[in-house]
Amino acid sequence: MASVCLISVLTTSQTHGIEVSDKAHKLAQDNIIVDTHIDVPYRLNQKWQDVTKATEGGDFDYPRAKQGGLNAPFMSIYIPASLDNSANSTKLADKLIDYMEALVGRAPDKFAIAKSVADVKQQFSKGLISLPLGMENGSPIQEDLANLHHFYDRGIRYITLAHSQSNHISDSSYDLRRQWKGLSPFGKELIVEMNKLGVMVDISHVSDAAFYQAIEISKTPVIASHSSLREFTPGFERNMDNDMIKALGKNGGVIQINFGSTFVTKRANAWSKKRSAEQKLIEEKFGKDSAQAKNFSAAFSEKNPLPYATLNSVLDHIDHVVELIGIDHVGIGSDYDGVGDSLPTDLKDVSTYPNLIQGLLNRGYSDQDIIKILNGNLLRVWQQNEDYAAKH
Template sequence: MRKKFCATLTILSSLVLAACNTTSSVPINETNAQAAKRITQQNIIVDGHIDVPYRVQNQWVDVTKSTENGDFDYPRAVEGGLNAPFMSIYVPASLDNSDQSTALAHKLIDSVEAIVGRAPDKFALAYSVADVEQNFKENKISLPMGMENGSPVQGSLDTLRVFYERGIRYITLAHSQSNHISDSSYDLRRQWKGLSPFGKEMVVEMNKLGIIVDISHVSDAAFYQAIEISKAPVIASHSSLRAFTPGFERNMDDDMLKALAKNRGVIMINFGSGFVSPVARSWRDNRTKKAQELATVFGEDSQEVKDFVEKYNTQSPYPFATLETVLDHIDHVVTLVGIDYVGIGSDYDGVGDSLPINLKDVSAFPNLVEGLLERGYSENDIKQILNQNLLRVWREVEVIAKAG
């Protein structure tokens, strides 16, 4: 990708090598593995989406210490260099249009605050780009928050403002079902044909408050309406590319990527195998289709359905994606629209056991960086992917909000 080679000279070789290093920034004799470890330890790494709050809601564990299960805890984050993961305040679509939706969102925010409260020497909340940068200087892991599913807003701009005051800095407008804000990519009922009237009003208010508009999960029509309305750049906090998964609307197609780049936004690549690998996508789609056929005859909770799923999983083991597959998605964005519009949105703790080989938890970020180096990305390129692109969007959102 951006490899630049300097001719080998026998005279003044040190000067020539120094010139080479202005593009690669990799010290002489440093292996890619060593460089990857250094880069991850010396730089901010922003991950757009990690589902720790909902994980600890389901089964409490203390992620300020080592944990046996899950994809995130403090020791593994330190090992991987992850220091600015957006904590996902995820509210299931099943709670849409209920007070429980709003109550759960507040409870999950409480849980993030509790993590910081238990280990203020390790973690700190982050309400701004400045907070992230200051926490990094103090060797603390920032925990900014994004809300996955705007359902808790419940049609109230006053409630939206409360969530901003509590620290929500992006909102994924919908999740797996159409809600009062937006149609979902997963929901065949396109009741709004994009955004609802309130959804359009809410995007405007999000710009005024300084909340990033997140278009992961929404329908294509909702995406285009959101970027048309928003004065600020938008993000896809944890999405991948439809070029690799044809027909999977949850991912973004090339026209959407071009529109996102024109909006100055960022797509943050989801690591889940089903998001990045066509083989894994087909495996899950086939299992779902056949299970649904049985469910129409015997019922969703029937033994026949359970037996089929168990047999399917045994006879056709899940085809995990690899690190290389994830890198292919990053390459595609860079080739199509440029290095400025791609970031990382792993979906750790949110995609179950479907994570790719060599990217199984947050300790694996050096593997990702090593892979980027091997594909010819410069150190400056990698910094853009790891933090600068997302922080640039966040800063612009802050500036637009201050301007009113």
């Protein structure tokens, strides 16, 4: 009883006037919540913190996850594009997975590595937080399928084919060079092998051409682990347009909505583009390592505060996917610990999933539909990938 009271008090303090009902809290606590993109591993690589306990800063720790009902966060094994074509990308991937295994070793009563849908369900029944793993940027594969098998054995269950630059697998939505005009020959081969192993193909970050090629090649449903909709951010190719979302629906896949303000509203996206353009000018004038360049971002934000998105902004993205392709193809890919201080009001950390659930209730979503968004859609896709691999 005490823990229920604690949850209620703490959540109320973060809702900015949103009244979160007992029903929303109950839905959060009684169901698996899958979030397919949380950047804890790289955060710990930058600065070690014991997330088995409450931490200062960051968006994730055990107490806040329990408070919000989060129990199946995919830990992002994020590899910066600067390490592409370098053995250091593979070393970093192994190091970040080591961190997650150390986390479980430190607190086996709180966390467990999850390598299958069955693991997630079993660990949920024991009150543990599952830690499935996804690799953000396929750079560590190093054009060698043996590395794919290595990382599968270590627990990787999705691979984001590229990140902010074109790599040996795929063109990136951020990279104008388009060296492969979609996927590389190896990238096409990789998807076939990922299907055979049961590793989900993640099309977040890739170019539009790479997306269409990936869903044409993949024999299993793909995911967008942390993407939002171009409908609300015109010209932002990192997000998905309506035709892509329809194609994803036909593929049986799921788009996991990114919470970052710059992903979900036109105003915040324009703010981000302006900051990036001015940062580039400063770097060209004074050099990337200059004091002016290093201090620019903070100074810009002080003069031009980010126009934060809101909970309703995120709900609009979910609504739009449902209107286009139905309730079976949308979920949560928050990008907590990955988008800095750009998170929307009322969704500032992993304690706030009840706010999202309350917003869905307020918009008329049924309990069954909400559970599909929280876990059902992603677990279905993951299971379909497992089932295909078992046959092949």
